[in-house]
Amino acid sequence: MSTQSRRERERAERERAIVAAARDLALTEGWDAVTTRRLAAEIEYSQPVLYSHFKGKDAIMAAVAVEGFGELATALASARASAADPRQAVADVAAAYTTFAEQRPALYDAMFTLAVDLPFASQGVPTDLARGFAELAEAVRPAAGDDDLEAVTETFWSGLHGLVTLMRSGRLRRTDHDRRLAVLVARFSR
Amino acid sequence: MSTQSRRERERAERERAIVAAARDLALTEGWDAVTTRRLAAEIEYSQPVLYSHFKGKDAIMAAVAVEGFGELATALASARASAADPRQAVADVAAAYTTFAEQRPALYDAMFTLAVDLPFASQGVPTDLARGFAELAEAVRPAAGDDDLEAVTETFWSGLHGLVTLMRSGRLRRTDHDRRLAVLVARFSR
DNA sequence: ACAGCGATGCTAGCGGTGCTAGGGTTGCTG
DNA sequence: CAGCAACCCTAGCACCGCTAGCATCGCTGT
Numbered sequence: 001m002s003t004q005s006r007r008e009r010e011r012a013e014r015e016r017a018i019v020a021a022a023r024d025l026a027l028t029e030g031w032d033a034v035t036t037r038r039l040a041a042e043i044e045y046s047q048p049v050l051y052s053h054f055k056g057k058d059a060i061m062a063a064v065a066v067e068g069f070g071e072l073a074t075a076l077a078s079a080r081a082s083a084a085d086p087r088q089a090v091a092d093v094a095a096a097y098t099t100f101a102e103q104r105p106a107l108y109d110a111m112f113t114l115a116v117d118l119p120f121a122s123q124g125v126p127t128d129l130a131r132g133f134a135e136l137a138e139a140v141r142p143a144a145g146d147d148d149l150e151a152v153t154e155t156f157w158s159g160l161h162g163l164v165t166l167m168r169s170g171r172l173r174r175t176d177h178d179r180r181l182a183v184l185v186a187r188f189s190r
Numbered sequence: 191m192s193t194q195s196r197r198e199r200e201r202a203e204r205e206r207a208i209v210a211a212a213r214d215l216a217l218t219e220g221w222d223a224v225t226t227r228r229l230a231a232e233i234e235y236s237q238p239v240l241y242s243h244f245k246g247k248d249a250i251m252a253a254v255a256v257e258g259f260g261e262l263a264t265a266l267a268s269a270r271a272s273a274a275d276p277r278q279a280v281a282d283v284a285a286a287y288t289t290f291a292e293q294r295p296a297l298y299d300a301m302f303t304l305a306v307d308l309p310f311a312s313q314g315v316p317t318d319l320a321r322g323f324a325e326l327a328e329a330v331r332p333a334a335g336d337d338d339l340e341a342v343t344e345t346f347w348s349g350l351h352g353l354v355t356l357m358r359s360g361r362l363r364r365t366d367h368d369r370r371l372a373v374l375v376a377r378f379s380r
Numbered sequence: 381a382c383a384g385c386g387a388t389g390c391t392a393g394c395g396g397t398g399c400t401a402g403g404g405t406t407g408c409t410g
Numbered sequence: 411c412a413g414c415a416a417c418c419c420t421a422g423c424a425c426c427g428c429t430a431g432c433a434t435c436g437c438t439g440t
Contacts, residue, residue: 007387035425035426035427036426036427036428037425037426037427045389045390046389046390046391047390047427047428047429048389048390048391048428048429048430049388049389049390050428051427051428051429052388052389056427056428057426057427057428112356112359112361113303113355113359147372147373147376148369150366151366151369151370151372151373152373154356154362154366154370155349155353155370155373155374155377157352157356158349158352158353158356158362158370158374159345159348159349159352159374160352161352161355161356162347162348162349162350162351162352162353162355163345163348163352165303165351165352165355166302166344166347166348166351169302169303171302172344172348176340176341176344179338179341180341180344180345180348182337182341183337183341183342183345184345184348184349186337187345187377187378188377197416225396225397225398226397226398226399227396227397227398235418235419236418236419236420237398237399237400237419238399238400238401238418238419238420239417239418239419240399241398241399241400242417242418246398246399247397247398247399
């Protein structure tokens with residue numbers, strides 16, 4: 001009994017170590033550097049051990065992404081909470097979103113561009129994702145007008161996502177980011 | 191002289207075949223299926239031949255993307271030209287953009303999400319890319335107001351890009367696409 | 381206390397990737 | 411016709427994600 005629970009604890013700890021190693025490696029050297037061999041070396045186990053915890057590399061990336069959803073939701077919530085007025089809330093939430101993506105590019109990629117088989121329909125993903133989405137929705141609600149709030153939120157989100165990805169891939173000059181953000185915010189406030 | 195020109199002609203033709211094979215393969219089976227070995231088999235030459243034409247696989251993808259820029263620009267231009275009024279022009283251009291991305295996903299990926307080392311600062315890329323960008327700019331010009339036209343255009347573009355990528359990766363339900371597009375268009379018309 | 385057994389994590393390897401070194405063969409040139 | 415240069419292929423490198431099979435370790439029932 002006691003030994004089994006210790007086993008389970010060690011196993012859980014090791015799983016945590018895998019996700020942490022993947023995240024750190026991705027943050028410092030990019031996802032290309034995250035290979036199963038390096039990951040195994042990092043946690044000081046052999047490769048097959050990874051597969052006793054996760055179905056494959058994609059699942060590991062998904063686990064990293066899940067962490068990101070929680071952090072993003074928190075960042076958006078705190079940005080909206082500290083905003084002076086509804087109009088400012090849109091601006092602050094938008095800035096928080098792009099800042100998050102800019103400062104944790106590897107995390108953002110795992111969340112929104114790379115991992116396709118994310119467990120969208122299970123566990124805590126929908127919860128944290130919904131939390132983040134809800135923050136966006138509340139921010140733009142005053143500007144929704146007659147439009148469906150969900151559609152407006154999704155479109156606003158798309159705008160932020162587009163700004164981030166096009167800038168990150170070099171299609172948009174980083175220097176004009178604030179100006180573009182202001183344009184987007186203006187179109188989704190008032 | 192004559193034989194040399196024939197050589198060059200054959201060489202150019204082979205290069206064209208490589209790009210065409212890459213494009214066809216990507217369109218029908220996705221970029222994952224585009225390997226240097228399959229590409230070589232497709233053009234009935236050995237792998238190293240590819241490297242006498244292109245620096246690497248990325249360069250081949252970039253060549254495919256270049257074709258895409260031209261087609262996208264043409265599609266946007268024709269959409270804008272046939273629009274009844276300025277307001278409709280925004281809607282038509284936006285629809286043309288998302289339709290292009292939806293119908294040629296592999297091409298769109300090569301253009302905007304995958305190939306990073308695109309020759310943005312050389313050859314015909316800027317030309318076609320600028321053509322497409324100009325179409326977007328002209329469409330949203332009436333709605334720019336006091337905002338910088340370039341910033342407005344880039345933001346509008348980001349919105350379209352975000353809608354397309356989030357929908358393609360399963361983050362947005364495809365069924366609500368028209369509604370979201372209408373929201374975006376409304377925010378960039380008037 | 382010990383034999384047996386089940387879980388665990390290792391080594392080794394498979395089929396695949398992008399890319400390249402080296403050598404033949406081919407065909408033009410003097 | 412000899413020599414040479416361009417061309418292209420075979421073979422292989424180092425790496426990838428992933429897995430089969432075995433050895434070892436530690437718990438369990440007698």
